[in-house]
Amino acid sequence: MKSIIKCFLSCSTSAALFAAFSSVIAFPSSAAFPADSQELRLSRDSDIGELKKLLNQGDLVKFYQTAHTHMGQLEWRDIRGGVSPDKLDRLLLIARLASAAPLFKENENTPFEQMTQDFDSAGDISLKGKVMKNLLIISKINLRQQCSAVRKKEVGQLCSIYAATMLKMMKEAYIPDFEGWKKEIMESKTAVWNKEFNARWESFLKERDERSERARKELSIPFKQRMRMRQQTTEEEKKKDREFAEQDDAYMLEARKEWDKKRNLSNILGSMGGRNSRIRSFIKDKGGSLLRILLDNYPGKATEVFKYLKLAGYEEGEMMELVDREEGKTEETEFLYQSPLGRKFLKEKKQKK
Secondary structure, eight states, rough: SSOOOOOSSSSHHHHHHHHHHHTTTOOOOOOOOOHHHHHHHHHHHHHHHHHHHHHHHHHHHHHHHHHHHHHOOOOOOGGGSSOOOOHHHHHHHHHHHHHSSSOOOOOSSSSSGGOHHHHHHHHHHHHHHHHHHHHHHHHHHHHSSSSHHHHHHHHHHHHHHHHHHHHHHHHOOOOTHHHHHHHHHHHHHHHHHHHHHHHHEEEEHHHHHHHHHHHHTTSSOOHHHOOOOOTTTTTHHHHHHHHHHHHHHHHHHHHHHHHHHHHHHHHHHHHHHHHHHHHHHHHHHHHHHHHHHHHHHHHTTEEEEHHHHHHTTOHHHHHHHHHHHHHEEEEEEEHHTTSSSHHHHHHHHHHHO
């Protein structure tokens, strides 16, 4: 390596990150950390302070837009050096905020006029994907630095916690059988709307059917006779006809609104379907990133690796499947296959053959 990267987080700052993050998720460690120094650091950086303020206010649209603006993107070549300690500092702080930020909250019950372009374009998912890549690179840079073992451990834990938190968020948001779920939502909501609509217009629809039946029967009457019948219509009957025509206009207007509701719901579910596909890709692609962070930071420590995979939302039966799919049985992963979970996995895998 041409140049040695300086330590980009002091031990006190790393410890404060843990304390500040404890309100978001449960920690792997029960150690207590002071929180004041992290608040002080955020107040000294106007960009980071702005992000924290937006997140606390719940302004997710502005938060993700601003985070995209402030966040730099690391590349694999940066592992060899050339990245300033300040940039790494800022990226890890943004990762802290981004991992804590919830996904956009719009769903099938959100009024269509309240839907945002940011929800449709999935800016939240995109940012978390960039942060995940940064965490993997930061983790590797951290392990190459000439810093204390305590400091390396702290930063490794931070990267592991942030990555695991984002993955768990995605796994909880993912809808496996989206098409089936979408069909059920459309049918249930449409049935409710139709029932309510028909109840409001029940008497009108009955009268309209009766009028249609009378009009059909009048067609069998000779034309001249029909004309004479119409000329004999009383003022009271004409008034009822005008009132019916007004009701018919109101009915058609509301029917149009009902159609618009169904169309809007279809559009919302379409946007949700696009986001669900992106979430599926995130889980598939970034599960390997988390595993790589864990393998780099916890070699030979199966308990630590499985602890963070559990934090990420993986069930016991999924953990070794992830390892086998992403890395396979190698010298680096042998300790995982030798664990109780690993031996159970190998036994079940052999039985399936």
